[in-house]
Amino acid sequence: MERAVSRNTGRSHAVAWREWLLFCRQWESDGVHGELVPVLLCFIGDAFGAGVSASGLVRKLAGLAYWFKLLGVRDVTKDFVVRQAVMGYRKSRVSRDGRRPVSFDILVRLGSVLGECCSDAYETRLFRAAFSLAFFGAFRVSELVSQSCGTGGGLQSREVVLGDACVSCWLSRSKTDRAGKGRRILLYEVSGSEVCPVHCVRAFLEVRPVEFGGSFLVHRDGRALSRFQFVAVFRRGLARLGLPDKEFASHSFRIGAATEAVRWGLDESVVRQIGRWESARFRSYVRLELL
Known part of the structure; x- marks a missing residue:
């Protein structure tokens, strides 16, 4: 399973999952069972307040989706309201990678x-x-x-x-x-x-x-x-x-x-x-x- 993804991707998924579990403690949730959509929306809102870029949020959600599937539970990152929240996040966090090209x-x-x-x-x-x-x-x-x-x-x-x-x-x-x-x-x-x-x-x-x-x-x-x-x-x-x-x-x-x-x-x-x-x-x- 580890070799199915790159080392960097696996590390990114693991970091996102740890952040999610720590966040869920505030809601007395284990991050896996129960009604997770409201918690995830608050997680997204917290990321917005912390200034996380749109691409950074997408990476976090990709990590959560990976672990939800790995644990065999419902992937709430694909819920309609979550996808709409992410769309709004993207429009509010318009940013461009400013790295210059080597011509x-x-x-x-x-x-x-x-x-x-x-x-x-x-x-x-x-x-x-x-x-x-x-x-x-x-x-x-x-x-x-x-x-x-x-x-x-x-x-x-x-x-x-x-x-x-x-x-x-x-x-x-x-x-x-x-x-x-x-x-x-x-x-x-x-x-x-x-x-x-x-x-x-x-x-x-x-x-x-x-x-x-x-x-x-x-x-x-x-x-x-x-x-x-x-x-x-x-x-x-x-x-x-x-x-x-x-x-x-x-x-x-x-x-x-x-x-x-x-x-x-x-x-x-x-x-x-x-x-x-x-x-x-x-x-x-x-x-x-x-x-």
């Missing part, structure tokens, strides 16, 4: 200053490859790099194959592929660009120690490139460029991939394929006004 231009500029942000030439090639893959592959950072240096997660070395004008990456599992069917991601050559994914991966493979398997993006000693390190060097590069690092996040590469694809006039079906979006949700990633 192609910013990616090029980042690549040019990485030599000043990294400790040596090896690290420079490592981060150029990481940033190029993140942008052109529209990777979530959790799919690309390891959670920590010692866990060996992220894209695996056996999953990356370099061709003459293409890099093939096998994404064995992702947020939208919990069954683990996997998906092939093909990244093609960008002629004349220093941030071309084929060029960056080839340059990294020239120095990557062959004796280390596991994670593809590793330091010289074989330790995996971690999420923390990815973000730290990214922010360092933004600072070098005079860009406000607080306006960006690791997800800015994926946001940038969607935004640039639309700016370049690619068809919606192609944009969805690039980012592996199964619906029109990709539109929330398109932020042309923030380029």
Whole structure:
């Protein structure tokens, strides 16, 4: 059951359920039996008063729905009055994710200053490859790099194959592929660009120690490139460029991939394929006004 959802999703569901049980104590309820709709409406009202975003509320309710189903009781999050309350909540909590996209231009500029942000030439090639893959592959950072240096997660070395004008990456599992069917991601050559994914991966493979398997993006000693390190060097590069690092996040590469694809006039079906979006949700990633 734990493996049916991602680690982050499971953790989010667990936190929501604990909050719910604590809230229900005020109503002398166990949070499972009895008339729960009025209690849930008060729970929603309490979240509104605390300034919880609409997306944050939806995540909480998703966690409650999961646990109601898991325990075999009625899922009151789907009741009509609850759904209406959530609709009103959304309209009253109009907010927009303000994370800026990493544009192609910013990616090029980042690549040019990485030599000043990294400790040596090896690290420079490592981060150029990481940033190029993140942008052109529209990777979530959790799919690309390891959670920590010692866990060996992220894209695996056996999953990356370099061709003459293409890099093939096998994404064995992702947020939208919990069954683990996997998906092939093909990244093609960008002629004349220093941030071309084929060029960056080839340059990294020239120095990557062959004796280390596991994670593809590793330091010289074989330790995996971690999420923390990815973000730290990214922010360092933004600072070098005079860009406000607080306006960006690791997800800015994926946001940038969607935004640039639309700016370049690619068809919606192609944009969805690039980012592996199964619906029109990709539109929330398109932020042309923030380029």
